[in-house]
Amino acid sequence: MRQHKLALCKEHYLVWVPEQTERFIKKYDMFSHDERVLVAVSGGKDSLSLWDILVRLGYQADGLYIGLGIDGGIGYSSESQRLSQEFADAHSQTLHVVDVEKEYGQPIPVLAERTHRGFGKPCAVCGLTKRHVMNRIARDLGYDVLATGHNLDDEAAVLFGNTLVWEGSYLLRQGPVLPESPGLARKVKPLCRFYEREMTAYAIARGIEYIYEECPFAEGSTSIYYKEILNQLETARPGAKLTFYLRFLEARRNGLFREDEKAIRNLHPCPNCEQPTSAPGLCSFCRMIEKVDQSEILGE
């Protein structure tokens, strides 16, 4: 770990990662041992490692797997669900499963096709659906907090993209904790200060079986492109990604970005699902489902 000027053997590395995670959980006031945590699990290295770490640290952490119905010739969703379920069974943990097709009528690729969102790629629909479902399950099942496995590379790539176009409102909301607000569960990212490489090393060293194949729709994505650019920077300047992210958090804390009061005032509960939205009438997710339902009635 060149950015930390630290070299650890396997045994100590497996102690260091949970210790650091605990430090970040406390530093950013994410949650306590008395609270119930819902971990969004995709079957990938980060989310399964996060679940593993939280369980090792003694937190009350259950998993949530969202079946997206993506096949891509490799059975992507079924394989990632199998690995998530195997992890849950092996560690005697509870895994909640939401199947998008069963709950909303169609798998993600069809929802995207029917709604003509995302210019041929279902990533926007997938993100919208996952955010909606994660928040719904966290609130419906009474969890105090929703935890995702976003690592530093994920955060740095999002920050890089939003900075390139000065997306003030997104920059303001990016951080280790998104506090609870009416209709929205608290969201936390306990791995946000670990490099993606560190999390891969943790998963391998712990023997966690995760889905190695990339989502078939992720090929050529902007976020992967940004990660590659940032890795070039990191290779030349060790620590660059961590500094970029931490200095951003510091600048935000010091008031570099200002809340748009008008946008906050315009939030209201969706008349269908009751999750907050700034759009008039139904929220984006319910409008998308309504559009799919109408296209089925019209036989499109």
Next chain:
Amino acid sequence: MAAKLILRDKEYEVRPGMTLLDALKKSNILPESIIATRAGEMILEDEILKDNDVIKLIAVISGG
């Protein structure tokens, strides 16, 4: 006389005696984007590659 790096479905032949870091640079692979393993065990960038070494590189980048 060669060592081999394997990344997904690609193979790269490199000269034994060089470090893993140099081998990665010669193969245009960003060290930050992989974890290297030999016989299932992770190895570090300053490891000297030996003749007939087969180094499996695990891609670390994910996301969409």
